[in-house]
Amino acid sequence: MTTRIAPGVRGGIGTSVLRPDGEPKVTGNFAYASDLSSEGMLWGATLRSPHAHARLLKIDIAPAVAIDGVRAVLTQDDVPGEPLFGQEEQDQPVFCDGVSRYWGEPVAVVAADDEETARRAAAAIVVEWEPLAPIVDPDQAAEEGSTFRDLSVRRGDETTEGSVVIEGFYETATQDQAPLGPEAGLAIPDGVGGLDLYVTSQWIHVDHRQIITCLAMEADQIRCHPAGIGGAFGSREDISLHIHVAMLSLATGRPVKMVYDRSESFVGHVKRHPSRMWYRHEADEEGNLVKVTARLILDGGAYAHTSRAVVANAAYFAVGPYNCDNVIVDASAVRTNNPPCGAMRGFGAVQTCFGSEMQMDRLADALDMDPLDLRRRNALAAGDPLATSGQIIDGSLPTLAVIDELEAMPLPDALIEDDPRLLPGGTGLTTPASSVVRGVGYAVNIKNLAFSEGFDDFSEARAVMTTVGVEIHTAAMEVGQGLVTVCQQIARTILGTDRVVVVWDDTSQIGSAGSTSASRQTQMTGGAVYAASAGLRDKILESFGGDELHEDGVYLHGEMVATIGQVCADGPVENQVQFRHPETFPPDENGLGDIHAGFVVSAHRAVVDVDPELGLVRVVQVDTVQDVGKALNPQAIVGQLEGGTLQGVGLAVMEQLVVDQGVIKNPTFTDYLIPTFVDAPAVGTRIIEEGDHFGPFGAKGIGESPTISSTPAVIAAIRAATGRDLTRVPVQPEDIVGI
Amino acid sequence: MNVAITINGDERSLDVRGHESLLNVLRNDLDLPGTKDACEQGECGSCTVIFDGESVCSCLVMAADADGSSVTTVEGLSSDGELHPVQEAMLAEGAVQCGFCTPGFVVAGSHLLETNPHPTEPEIREALSGNICRCTGYGSILRAFETVTGEES
Numbered sequence: 001m002t003t004r005i006a007p008g009v010r011g012g013i014g015t016s017v018l019r020p021d022g023e024p025k026v027t028g029n030f031a032y033a034s035d036l037s038s039e040g041m042l043w044g045a046t047l048r049s050p051h052a053h054a055r056l057l058k059i060d061i062a063p064a065v066a067i068d069g070v071r072a073v074l075t076q077d078d079v080p081g082e083p084l085f086g087q088e089e090q091d092q093p094v095f096c097d098g099v100s101r102y103w104g105e106p107v108a109v110v111a112a113d114d115e116e117t118a119r120r121a122a123a124a125i126v127v128e129w130e131p132l133a134p135i136v137d138p139d140q141a142a143e144e145g146s147t148f149r150d151l152s153v154r155r156g157d158e159t160t161e162g163s164v165v166i167e168g169f170y171e172t173a174t175q176d177q178a179p180l181g182p183e184a185g186l187a188i189p190d191g192v193g194g195l196d197l198y199v200t201s202q203w204i205h206v207d208h209r210q211i212i213t214c215l216a217m218e219a220d221q222i223r224c225h226p227a228g229i230g231g232a233f234g235s236r237e238d239i240s241l242h243i244h245v246a247m248l249s250l251a252t253g254r255p256v257k258m259v260y261d262r263s264e265s266f267v268g269h270v271k272r273h274p275s276r277m278w279y280r281h282e283a284d285e286e287g288n289l290v291k292v293t294a295r296l297i298l299d300g301g302a303y304a305h306t307s308r309a310v311v312a313n314a315a316y317f318a319v320g321p322y323n324c325d326n327v328i329v330d331a332s333a334v335r336t337n338n339p340p341c342g343a344m345r346g347f348g349a350v351q352t353c354f355g356s357e358m359q360m361d362r363l364a365d366a367l368d369m370d371p372l373d374l375r376r377r378n379a380l381a382a383g384d385p386l387a388t389s390g391q392i393i394d395g396s397l398p399t400l401a402v403i404d405e406l407e408a409m410p411l412p413d414a415l416i417e418d419d420p421r422l423l424p425g426g427t428g429l430t431t432p433a434s435s436v437v438r439g440v441g442y443a444v445n446i447k448n449l450a451f452s453e454g455f456d457d458f459s460e461a462r463a464v465m466t467t468v469g470v471e472i473h474t475a476a477m478e479v480g481q482g483l484v485t486v487c488q489q490i491a492r493t494i495l496g497t498d499r500v501v502v503v504w505d506d507t508s509q510i511g512s513a514g515s516t517s518a519s520r521q522t523q524m525t526g527g528a529v530y531a532a533s534a535g536l537r538d539k540i541l542e543s544f545g546g547d548e549l550h551e552d553g554v555y556l557h558g559e560m561v562a563t564i565g566q567v568c569a570d571g572p573v574e575n576q577v578q579f580r581h582p583e584t585f586p587p588d589e590n591g592l593g594d595i596h597a598g599f600v601v602s603a604h605r606a607v608v609d610v611d612p613e614l615g616l617v618r619v620v621q622v623d624t625v626q627d628v629g630k631a632l633n634p635q636a637i638v639g640q641l642e643g644g645t646l647q648g649v650g651l652a653v654m655e656q657l658v659v660d661q662g663v664i665k666n667p668t669f670t671d672y673l674i675p676t677f678v679d680a681p682a683v684g685t686r687i688i689e690e691g692d693h694f695g696p697f698g699a700k701g702i703g704e705s706p707t708i709s710s711t712p713a714v715i716a717a718i719r720a721a722t723g724r725d726l727t728r729v730p731v732q733p734e735d736i737v738g739i
Numbered sequence: 740m741n742v743a744i745t746i747n748g749d750e751r752s753l754d755v756r757g758h759e760s761l762l763n764v765l766r767n768d769l770d771l772p773g774t775k776d777a778c779e780q781g782e783c784g785s786c787t788v789i790f791d792g793e794s795v796c797s798c799l800v801m802a803a804d805a806d807g808s809s810v811t812t813v814e815g816l817s818s819d820g821e822l823h824p825v826q827e828a829m830l831a832e833g834a835v836q837c838g839f840c841t842p843g844f845v846v847a848g849s850h851l852l853e854t855n856p857h858p859t860e861p862e863i864r865e866a867l868s869g870n871i872c873r874c875t876g877y878g879s880i881l882r883a884f885e886t887v888t889g890e891e892s
Contacts, residue, residue, distance in 0.1 A: 016833065018831070022830045023822070026829050027773070028773020028814050030838055031772075032775075032839065034775075179839075180785055182777065229837060259776075262777065262780070421861050421865065479837060480836040480838065480839075482836065636833065638833065639874070642877075643873075643874045647873075669782035669871070670780050676868045676871060677877050677880075678864050680864075683876055
């Protein structure tokens with residue numbers, strides 16, 4: 001890409017411009033999927049399995065059909081096309097197909113005149129079950145070979161030994177994305193046998209492919225539209241109610257709306273994989289890592305979803321951003337009867353960052369080294385091979401700069417003893433200030449950018465010049481992160497006008513933008529917008545023999561040679577592109593190779609106050625330094641760093657989906673705790689700008705990185721305060737007290 | 740049963756069912772979807788409204804109990820394109836990401852500033868601790884409220 005920046009444009013890259021959807025959101029006028037309605041609309045509701053594992057013996061829908069106002073009751077027998085769906089592996093039935101494989105699996109759906117009737121009717125369906133013993137132990141599943149993927153990495157010399165050896169076993173709990181906006185969708189018949197679908201999603205094209213396959217319809221009969229989304233964090237990467245609401249609308253010929261309530265949302269989307277990790281780190285006397293061995297088990301639950309990719313990330317980032325020439329990793333994503341897991345911010349790298357960073361701190365202790373000096377000594381840089389895959393790091397990787405900058409950030413003041421709101425346990429007044437011990441801990445992480453392992457990863461965008469400004473067309477999902485603003489900023493910078501609108505196309509109007517996940521949209525759709533805009537500019541300049549494009553027209557040596565009216569005399573001028581990142585490849589027989597397109601690094605420092613007698617923690621402050629490549633929107637970056645950091649803090653100290661024999665015991669906001677304003681620490685942020693090898697203007701994606709190392713930084717700080725090795729998150733009071 | 744509720748200054752008379760929440764009536768019967776439904780347990784604050792001068796979760800108020808009350812929703816805080824200072828500040832500070840919690844913060848925050856025009860940081864945190872935001876980490880929301888109170892002081 002050649003970079004020629006239009007002069008004097010407002011709201012271009014590098015500025016913190018207001019987001020165009022901000023005003024509708026603060027006034028309550030932004031239409032989320034759950035706000036949509038249509039004339040003559042019915043409501044849908046779902047009956048779900050009460051068993052983690054059971055045989056479905058008999059289903060009687062007659063009591064539901066008999067209820068006044070019920071318009072349709074559908075089960076697996078009514079699926080017109082392929083009975084199974086799935087993004088990577090088609091292994092999940094649209095409805096329970098004779099065996100319930102997880103608690104809450106959909107069994108039937110109902111459409112009725114109103115929401116209450118639909119729910120009452122769903123509950124009236126009579127199902128006979130034969131309960132079966134659920135497989136809920138991931139180790140047992142691994143032993144029995146019940147896995148979605150087993151991935152082994154063998155790099156270097158397995159016989160190498162270090163003089164200092166640290167072994168550890170670590171666990172992470174199931175975390176829920178808990179986006180505030182529930183799963184919601186509206187299906188509207190088009191009158192000629194097809195449908196328009198407005199469903200919460202991170203990737204409408206991959207939804208579309210699965211929907212038409214299960215409905216046995218032609219691609220042009222179903223149009224998936226972007227719908228207003230209240231957060232995602234991975235939870236909307238897989239199908240939820242899409243096929244159900246479409247089937248109900250086709251069956252009734254009426255618009256149908258479905259909205260999950262909070263408890264249904266907890267069972268209605270995939271979660272962060274719980275993990276068990278065994279590690280052995282071996283170093284020489286100077287602290288150089290000489291071998292890392294890891295066994296990783298991630299519980300994928302009942303269906304595949306994105307488990308295959310998640311376990312690969314866990315494996316490839318199992319050593320962190322450190323050099324090590326000898327690595328053995330055996331990683332498995334297992335199939336159980338626990339809740340299905342898939343994408344959540346950090347996508348596998350979160351789990352192994354916790355295990356490996358705990359190991360690094362323990363190794364530093366054993367070597368009597370400063371934990372940051374140990375990390376500096378082993379820090380991975382551009383041009384080095386990634387410890388696991390051996391891939392030479394292309395682009396930027398400022399690991400050392402990130403660590404140095406973080407250490408230089410100011411520490412918070414000492415505890416203010418007279419304010420009970422600032423004590424562990426808060427105003428519950430369970431801790432006297434004299435008992436409080438402060439701890440400081442660090443952690444560093446690395447993650448891949450965009451899709452890996454040879455996936456054909458692209459985003460399509462179209463730039464259109466009109467007499468009233470530029471339209472950018474894309475199907476990339478804005479889930480709250482601010483992609484819409486970044487697309488505008490890139491187009492403004494290239495095309496020399498601040499009059500840019502982003503138009504969200506449906507699946508019939510433009511090709512795929514890929515998923516809003518894997519930290520990829522700033523680079524991928526941003527890259528597509530860059531290329532589409534640059535191509536459009538060059539096309540216009542060439543047509544009129546100009547050398548600069550401004551808001552009012554084409555210029556040559558400072559003189560206007562054509563107005564925008566003349567440029568668009570025959571109608572709008574447009575340019576459409578597909579942007580691809582550097583090619584990646586599947587791992588070879590040893591799990592090695594050029595598997596990833598690019599990498600991002602960041603680090604966190606946590607400061608905690610701990611009551612070691614009661615096991616209470618207050619996270620006082622978390623600071624982070626983020627490798628961003630190039631900052632396109634500084635304010636949006638701060639928003640990602642602060643928000644992502646808090647999700648990692650949540651996993652460290654409170655967020656845990658409690659699953660017992662496959663049954664979720666806390667599927668409500670009353671029982672699944674999310675950090676509130678009073679739980680949230682102050683978060684200090686800094687960035688490092690070193691341009692990357694792909695992505696617009698050298699920018700990197702930063703959506704996930706802030707979540708990854710904040711968890712181990714908090715635990716490292718608690719460890720520093722208490723002297724206890726802490727091996728599971730979220731940490732429990734009994735772990736801190738040592739009982 | 741019939742109830743009369745003054746919504747954003749307009750008296751509305753409507754027929755509600757005994758088990759319906761005020762939230763349900765606002766969203767489904769009065770076409771005011773700005774008040775969000777995210778948990779229906781009073782835990783997240785997305786459905787915050789001003790109910791007879793108090794900041795409440797409308798999911799926990801029975802519509803029948805709202806008879807004769809005065810309710811202000813997010814739609815009632817701005818008029819003729821003029822944003823409430825809290826709305827202005829949240830926009831300017833980047834305190835809006837997905838935005839699903841935003842109406843609740845705007846309403847709860849406007850009530851905070853009416854009852855305590857110059858809150859300290861711990862007071863802001865405590866007053867808004869009934870509103871969950873999953874995107875921002877609360878930093879930009881805090882800065883937004885500090886901006887508003889700074890301007891007023």
